[in-house]
Amino acid sequence: MRMMEDELFPSTPGKVKIERAHTINRQFHKCFASTSTMFLWALFLIALTASYLSFQSFVDTSSGYFNASWGGMHWEKQIRASATPRRPGGMSVLLTGAAGFVGTHVSLALHKRGDGVVGLDNFNNYYDPSLKKARKALLASHSVFVVEGDINDARLLAKLFDVVPFTHVMHLAAQAGVRYAIENPASYVHSNIAGLVTLLEACKSADPQPAIVWASSSSVYGLNEKVPFSELDRTDRPASLYAATKKAGEEITHTYNHIYGLSITGLRFFTVYGPWGRPDMAYFSFTRNILQGKPITVYRGKNHVDLARDFTFIDDIVKGCIASLDTAEKSTGSGGRKRGPAQYRIFNLGNTSPVTVPTLVRILESNLKVKAKINVVDMPGNGDVPFTHANISFARAELGYMPTTNLESGLKKFVRWYLSYYGYSPRSGDIALAAEAGEEAKAS
Numbered sequence: 001m002r003m004m005e006d007e008l009f010p011s012t013p014g015k016v017k018i019e020r021a022h023t024i025n026r027q028f029h030k031c032f033a034s035t036s037t038m039f040l041w042a043l044f045l046i047a048l049t050a051s052y053l054s055f056q057s058f059v060d061t062s063s064g065y066f067n068a069s070w071g072g073m074h075w076e077k078q079i080r081a082s083a084t085p086r087r088p089g090g091m092s093v094l095l096t097g098a099a100g101f102v103g104t105h106v107s108l109a110l111h112k113r114g115d116g117v118v119g120l121d122n123f124n125n126y127y128d129p130s131l132k133k134a135r136k137a138l139l140a141s142h143s144v145f146v147v148e149g150d151i152n153d154a155r156l157l158a159k160l161f162d163v164v165p166f167t168h169v170m171h172l173a174a175q176a177g178v179r180y181a182i183e184n185p186a187s188y189v190h191s192n193i194a195g196l197v198t199l200l201e202a203c204k205s206a207d208p209q210p211a212i213v214w215a216s217s218s219s220v221y222g223l224n225e226k227v228p229f230s231e232l233d234r235t236d237r238p239a240s241l242y243a244a245t246k247k248a249g250e251e252i253t254h255t256y257n258h259i260y261g262l263s264i265t266g267l268r269f270f271t272v273y274g275p276w277g278r279p280d281m282a283y284f285s286f287t288r289n290i291l292q293g294k295p296i297t298v299y300r301g302k303n304h305v306d307l308a309r310d311f312t313f314i315d316d317i318v319k320g321c322i323a324s325l326d327t328a329e330k331s332t333g334s335g336g337r338k339r340g341p342a343q344y345r346i347f348n349l350g351n352t353s354p355v356t357v358p359t360l361v362r363i364l365e366s367n368l369k370v371k372a373k374i375n376v377v378d379m380p381g382n383g384d385v386p387f388t389h390a391n392i393s394f395a396r397a398e399l400g401y402m403p404t405t406n407l408e409s410g411l412k413k414f415v416r417w418y419l420s421y422y423g424y425s426p427r428s429g430d431i432a433l434a435a436e437a438g439e440e441a442k443a444s
């Protein structure tokens, strides 16, 4: 064995013995024969790949015909119906990220008061897409139509603006999550930078141009220590790529406001939670683990200081979003040309009362009536910040924004929803709780 290895892979290049020349010659011919076969196979594979690629590009350039997910007369009819307001002077809103947590709630609230809403969502698998599909079904049951597509699809966006002269765009589609940016940085650039620019390009070219309200993030305050965080504070020290892309979004929207006259309102959301929430967030995953008897990991800051968040209940955020749409001035440009200065605003939407993560866990335990198995570990250096705290005086003055739900009552509503949605019956003592919560959730 050792000998064979030595022959095939001589330790010093060129050190093959001359007396083996014949053998080598025979091997060479054999090898040449198999190389020609391989060459033919390679040619065949190249031809196959080339024809596949040209077919793909044909499909891409004719997606209106091939792509079953959008296009066609029936599709346009659904878009128009969903976009048509049912109240005099109502808005016609294109809402991106409609199958997301905040997107679903804002879509429902707009629809409820008679505005027209068309949703757009790519249903990616950052977290369980079946939850997104369930939200879509909820919206469909209220006649809100959600298009399955990506904000990076310029042709789809152009088509949507062709079919409907949207008065407003509520842009909530994004790659969320602070710590996931370590694992998948490209998805933040794809959605929060490239996708945003593609959307703004479509908005600037639209005639009329819509007014845009979009989701920035409390994370732009990064490593700031002055609290509460005010919109006038510095935002040039992001602690995560997520924060950096949201900060970049604020600069990018400013550019489109400046060059094209797009009316822009950026909303810095502070750790939004509630029913139909995001499974990747701590309050949600803690609930799941506590109910399943699995341990949860609670991060702790420097010098053993507890981390804290200005947790903000979804209903308060929805009010802030709607007030932003209501107070947004019209864009001043049209068809890609600016005709005057346009509104540019940024607001904090928080709760103004930070709560520590261990307190969050205690509230969940008391709602779930189950004790959590807690592992306390030092906060990993993967983008987290030790605390957030919003100053909301600007939003209060301009939007009439006034959060009314504290973490206790907000989490109670969340737990009730969670139990009714997922069901729960692992331990006899908790069956009654699940059943009772299910009944209450159905009634509300």
Ligand SMILES: O=C(O)[C@H]1O[C@H](OP(=O)(O)OP(=O)(O)OC[C@H]2O[C@@H](n3ccc(=O)[nH]c3=O)[C@H](O)[C@@H]2O)[C@H](O)[C@@H](O)[C@H]1O
Pocket: 176, 177, 178, 216, 217, 218, 219, 269, 270, 271, 272, 280, 281, 282, 283, 297, 298, 299, 300, 307, 308, 309, 357, 384, 386
């Ligand atoms: O305001 C925002 O702009 C952001 O809010 C949210 O980010 P965060 O405030 O980080 O929320 P979230 O992950 O629920 O962690 C909450 C707390 O639990 C701690 N945490 C978290 C996980 C864990 O296993 N253990 C733990 O202690 C953790 O250290 C933290 O202290 C959105 O996800 C984000 O998309 C963005 O919108």
